[in-house]
Each structure stands twice: as C-alpha cells, then as structure tokens.
Amino acid sequence: MAAARRTKILFMALVMLLAGAVSSAAAGSVEEAFKKSFPQIPAEQISETPVKGIYEVLVGNQILYYAPESDCLIIGAMVTKDGKNLTEEKIEKVIAAKAKDLPLDSAIKIGRGPHRVIEITDLDCPYCRKASAFFSGRSDVTRYVFLYPLSYHKDAEAKVMYVLCAVDQGKAYEEAMKGKLDDMKFKPCKDARAEETLKNHREIVSRLGLSGTPFFLIGDEAVFGADIPRIESLLKSK
Numbered sequence: 297m298a299a300a301r302r303t304k305i306l307f308m309a310l311v312m313l314l315a316g317a318v319s320s321a322a323a324g325s326v327e328e329a330f331k332k333s334f335p336q337i338p339a340e341q342i343s344e345t346p347v348k349g350i351y352e353v354l355v356g357n358q359i360l361y362y363a364p365e366s367d368c369l370i371i372g373a374m375v376t377k378d379g380k381n382l383t384e385e386k387i388e389k390v391i392a393a394k395a396k397d398l399p400l401d402s403a404i405k406i407g408r409g410p411h412r413v414i415e416i417t418d419l420d421c422p423y424c425r426k427a428s429a430f431f432s433g434r435s436d437v438t439r440y441v442f443l444y445p446l447s448y449h450k451d452a453e454a455k456v457m458y459v460l461c462a463v464d465q466g467k468a469y470e471e472a473m474k475g476k477l478d479d480m481k482f483k484p485c486k487d488a489r490a491e492e493t494l495k496n497h498r499e500i501v502s503r504l505g506l507s508g509t510p511f512f513l514i515g516d517e518a519v520f521g522a523d524i525p526r527i528e529s530l531l532k533s534k
Contacts, residue, residue, distance in 0.1 A: 326351055329364045337369075345374065346382070357390055357505035359383045392518035394504050395511075402496050403440035404459070406466040411437045411531055414513040416501055419456060419472040420449035423522040424510040428473040430524050436531065441469060442497045444509055451480055453494075460493050461485035 327342050330353065341354040345361065350370070353360040361370035373383040395414055403414070413431065417424040431439060443459065445452035455472050462468035471477055504511075512519040514530040 326362070326364050329367070330362050333367050334362075334369060346376075347374070352386070354386075354390065357387055359386055388518045388520070391504055391506070391511075392513060392516060395513040395518065396516065398440075398442070398500055398504075399496075400440045402493060402500075403442050404465045404469055406439040406441060406469065407431075407435070407437050409434065409436040409438050411514070413437050413439045415439050415441045416444050416504075416506060416509055416511040417441060418444055418446045418449060418452055418509040419459070419469075419477075420452040421446065421509050425473050425475075427510050427512070427522040427524065427527070428470075430522075430527065432470060432473070434531075442500055443494065444497060444501045444506075445494075446509065451478075454480070454484060456494055457485045457487070457490055458482050460490035461487045 327339070330337075330339060330342060330351075337353070337355060337360070339353045339355055341352075342362070343352050343354075345352050349363060349365055351362045351364065353362050353369075361372075361374065362368075363370060373381055375381050375383075398414060400414070415427075415431075417428065431437060443456045445456050455477050458477060459465055459468040459472055508521075510522060512527060514527065517530050519527055519530070
C-alpha cells in the first residue's frame, strides 16, 4: 500500500510539473506571437486574464488585450458583471507600484505623523486645496508633496517657485493652499535650485504617467482625486 501511495504521489507531481511546463511554454508562445504581430508596441508584461484566451498587455500605464487565436488587439475596459472595472484597477496598481519608489528627498515634507502620504498636487487646483485642507488638520500623517503646476492655471508656476524658494517650504505651501497667494502680491523668485526642483517634480509626475491632480499614495494604495472618504478610510486602516 505504501509503495502504491508513493507511486501515486510521484505520478501527481509529474503531472503538475508537466502542466507547469506547458503553461510556461504557452505563455512564451503568446509573447512571441504578440511581438511578431505587433512589433511596434513595447509590451512590458503579458499575463492571463479571467477571460479564457484573452491576455492582458501592459504598455506603460495603458492596458491592452490580446487574443492570440484570432491575432487581434482589443482596446477598452474589461468590466465584470457586478461593475468592477478590472482594467482601471490594474492601472491603479501599476501607478501605485511606481509611486512607492519616488525619491522622497526631493519632496516637500510636512508633518511628523506615523502615516506616510505621498501627494502630487497643483497649488491652484480646487480639488487639491480641498484635500490639503483635510490633511492640514491632522497630526497623524507625514506628507511628501510633489508640485505639478498645470498649464491652464496661469499663476500656478509662479506660486510653486515662491514655495520652493521659501525658507519654510511647508509654511509657504499652506499659505498657497489657503489662497493667501492668490492676489499675486509676492516677490517673484528666480532661484536656480528651485527651478531644478520644479523640473525634477515635473519629470517624476511624467514618469508616473499622471495627467491630472491631485494624486495620493497612502501605504500601498493609490487615490486619484480628492476622494476624502476613501483617504480617511485608508488612514483608519493603517
């Protein structure tokens, strides 16, 4: 009986090993087929989806879908019957993973609380100001702020330079977010170091692939926009 059982276990192990080899070979053949059919698309990762025969293709922060059997590329969102947007969820995870590795030493550090919050914001964005007002009343967070003045806010860059030139950048940031710089009656700043910092902040946001503000990373979770209930929930769960 013992010998028979050992034989059965060895057989099952062999089956699992062969199944894994077949799966790996299949994945490899899918990648090869995709590269052959769409050589102009720089796929970073190709993986299975819940839909049999459809593969997820990651290109930067964009998700495409590939059907190797028909050799077709599918562009659009994959949504479950209960309304869960799988495409959007994956993109959020990709951006969150990138945000975890941001160089925080170039950010403006505000607070000394136990919860780390990475923030990308525009000083003239009303939603950014709404979120900033929420955070400014909390002592349980340490914020790392990257400034990203949007082109359609004509005064935003001058305000960013004022903040980056300030001795106390955190205080200057709060002044800007509370509207105290909106009259534009402050001395313009043309400091080379501040200009370099702003350039770095813009490059950081560009690498993340963000097109708007605000953005927050709380723990491992990304928050797009001033979603105060979600932000509060994430802080409570930490």
